Amino acid sequence: MATESKISFFDSLIKIGHGFQEIFGVFGNAIGDAFGFTAVKSGDKRSKVGEHFDKIRKGLEDTKGKLDGLVKDITSTPHADTTGVEATIKSASDVIVKLIDSVTKLAGATGDTDISDGAGANAVAVGAEVASVKTVIEEVKAIIDVADKSGVKVKAGNAGVQVAGGAATAGAALVGKADAAAPAAGAGSKLADEVTKADSWAMIDKIKNAKFEGALAAGDNNEAGVLAVGIAGNGGDNHNGAKTNADLVAAVALKAMTKGGKFSAANDDAEAVKAAAASAVNKVLGVLDIIIKKTVESELDKVGEAVKGIKYSETTIEATEATTIQPAAAK
Secondary structure, three states: HHHHHHHHHHHHHHHHHHHHHHHHHHHHHHHHHOOOOOOOOOOEEEEHHHHHHHHHHHHHHHHHHHHHHHHHHHOOOOOEEOOOHHHHHHHHHHHHHHHHHHHHHHHHHOOOEEOOOOOOOOOOOOOOHHHHHHHHHHHHHHHHHHHHHHEEEEEOOOOOEEEEOOOHHHHHHHOOOOOOOOOOOOOOHHHHHHHHHHHHHHHHHHOOOOOOOOOOOOOOOOOOEHHHHHOOOOOOOOOOEEOOOOHHHHHHHHHHHHHOOOOOOOOHHHHHHHHHHHHHHHHHHHHHHHHHHHHHHHHHHHHHHHHHEEOOOOOOOHHHHHHOOOOOOOO
């Protein structure tokens, strides 16, 4: 009888192992199909960003569903000592739920106009909607916090140097210039140059820590949040310089993903601004995908180690039966 029990136990263990490997496959395929570094193109709508987050959400939900199924397989395995395994799986599932919540909110914060809305029409720049920018900042921070608690450390990257303001500078294509008109020719290509050299990890760090209180200031010390929601406006100074390259390009990504914001460029700079906006968004999405992927993999690795620790126990069923409280006999 003990031999048959052991055979049944080991057969179940093999099934559990296969189920666990399937979880890795499901999540890996989901991330692979929605790889952020190439998620959007210059002619896409901002809703494409929302679709990307929806793909990630679906992959996370499928992964959680597989984890829930794994718990059922484990708890139904006879003679299995599952001490600690269920708690480990619950912890991993809780992490995935938090990630699902964040990417769902990120999807809801995206706009539906062109990613580079305003470029090429000699239009005046418009600041992004504060509420949607705030949501992106909060949820990027939430994802990084979850990653950190899972043992995934997100480094700040190299933020680069200050980006000078002026009528024909990169910042002018983002927030306009002092006379509230389209920037001078060449601003779009300079914006594209800044995006090309931006460190994606520094951009994410700037978004995580972004604040948008106050207005754009004269000089080259404006940060990502204010650059995303502000405009240069009228006045003698060009309020479009950035504290660092990462601040400027993070603001480009925030404006290009969210609602309401518009870029500004001379007609000849239209294609450069479109390419810059799409590239900035892809840098942010790509890094977020990596952080989410590493976080889930870290949690699944913990589950894998716990599953390896499942032991055969002759007393599991008997102990459960013995601890069942029997009604006292009437006297």
